[in-house]
């Protein structure tokens with residue numbers, strides 16, 4: 001395997017481990033972009049001279065490079081999402097059960113609930129704290145193994161291996177923090193102490209759990225990436241790297257749009273179905289003066305590799321190989337936005353980038369997932385293509401993909417943004 005492929009996969013592992021929450025993913029992308037000469041703007045601020053710019057809004061980030069470009073150059077937009085299914089703290093989380101301190105959680109997105117059992121969990125997110133007469137936002141992260149959701153012993157659940165594991169999210173998913181009795185305010189105090197702020201100043205929080213096992217290369221040849229949140233931090237990582245490379249060019253205007261809330265339907269102020277991207281492009285990038293027909297959105301998100309233990313769940317003519325190259329995603333009901341014109345553009349770019357392309361479609365008798373692609377296409381009215389890297393165990397707390405594909409996706413996006 002070429003050295004560059006491994007280094008990209010290892011860099012992806014670092015990106016993922018730096019990003020346990022959408023807010024941290026935005027922070028990590030912003031750090032990398034700032035190091036590459038991007039400056040951060042306020043979304044309500046004045047329009048600066050053309051250059052390299054980024055705007056953050058909660059778990060979303062929009063960045064672009066318009067220096068040296070014509071005001072009527074088309075847009076090349078890479079979209080991805082920063083959020084992943086997980087377990088999020090309730091506003092009054094403290095509870096006790098059978099002599100254990102526990103916290104109450106909600107399930108965020110379509111998580112594989114079983115994958116959260118018997119893992120050592122830390123927490124991360126953001127706090128809103130008192131700041132004089134106003135408030136400020138503080139990121140928080142605690143990588144100590146403070147919580148664990150123990151599975152019921154097999155002796156007390158004899159049918160579990162034949163009938164399957166049924167988990168009620170209200171009853172069976174409360175993490176245990178230790179023996180004892182919880183007091184109201186315990187968890188808020190823990191979060192405040194992790195953030196280094198006075199517990200009395202914490203007004204509210206958006207906090208979630210993450211598995212503490214580090215991301216790593218696995219397999220006989222170390223040719224797979226084992227990590228949480230591959231869906232969709234892999235695409236955020238590749239998009240960030242591609243924007244940095246494309247910023248040097250002089251043709252179309254490359255844009256990176258990292259949205260929050262894809263896993264719960266994208267309808268929010270920082271989701272792809274909201275006006276965030278359109279408003280920023282209109283205000284800062286002169287959206288109305290740019291050609292719609294020549295502009296294009298690449299909606300980059302995880303794709304399902306054909307599972308070797310469940311090949312019947314996949315269309316037999318559209319086998320998707322792990323580490324077999326980026327995947328174009330098609331769906332006749334527009335759950336993916338790809339059309340033939342967009343697919344042609346990607347195939348041509350893939351030839352120039354020297355990467356193989358795979359084509360995904362669901363079995364006709366199975367429902368299809370979706371992405372930010374259709375939402376973005378509907379808001380902007382710009383042709384959109386759905387593509388991404390093949391993975392297994394999508395929405396598990398621990399996902400799996402090939403170790404050469406991240407670099408291939410980045411190389412393809414670099415050509416597509418040019």
Ligand code: ZN
Pocket residue numbers: 081231232262301302
């Ligand atoms: Zn996704």
